[in-house]
Amino acid sequence: MTSHAYMMEQAGCTAHEYMLFAQKSLDGIFGKGYAKNNPVATAGFMNTCAMDFHTSIMNKKFNALNNQLECIALSIEKSSSSSLDNVADCISEVADAIRDTFNADATGIQGKTLKADKSPAVKQSK
Numbered sequence: 001m002t003s004h005a006y007m008m009e010q011a012g013c014t015a016h017e018y019m020l021f022a023q024k025s026l027d028g029i030f031g032k033g034y035a036k037n038n039p040v041a042t043a044g045f046m047n048t049c050a051m052d053f054h055t056s057i058m059n060k061k062f063n064a065l066n067n068q069l070e071c072i073a074l075s076i077e078k079s080s081s082s083s084l085d086n087v088a089d090c091i092s093e094v095a096d097a098i099r100d101t102f103n104a105d106a107t108g109i110q111g112k113t114l115k116a117d118k119s120p121a122v123k124q125s126k
Contacts, residue, residue: 014053018046061100068094 022045023035035042068090075086 014050015046018049021049022046061097064100065094065097068097 019042022042026035026038026041026045027033030038035045071090072087072094075090
């Protein structure tokens with residue numbers, strides 16, 4: 001399981017990637033310097049990225065959970081003693097899927113794992 005300290009570090013790296021992408025995208029659409037001069041637009045762009053990533057992860061996890069629930073339903077429908085063993089296996093897999101839903105891995109943009117030590121340093125404004 002991923003530690004809380006690692007996940008906190010990962011969150012900063014992810015935000016950094018979102019900020020760089022926001023700057024590149026907004027400046028590309030509205031002209032150089034737009035993102036820097038419009039922090040609300042940059043923050044909104046970053047929020048959209050974060051929400052989209054969260055939705056993608058949750059969709060993947062819930063699809064896996066749904067597949068396991070369908071497995072249980074099918075096993076119960078067939079309900080012979082051997083299929084009851086399948087029900088137990090499916091329930092175990094559902095439990096794993098639920099656990100995975102709440103322990104999502106620390107994956108960054110487009111499935112790349114981001115590491116703090118490889119991320120460019122963020123320059124502080126004076």
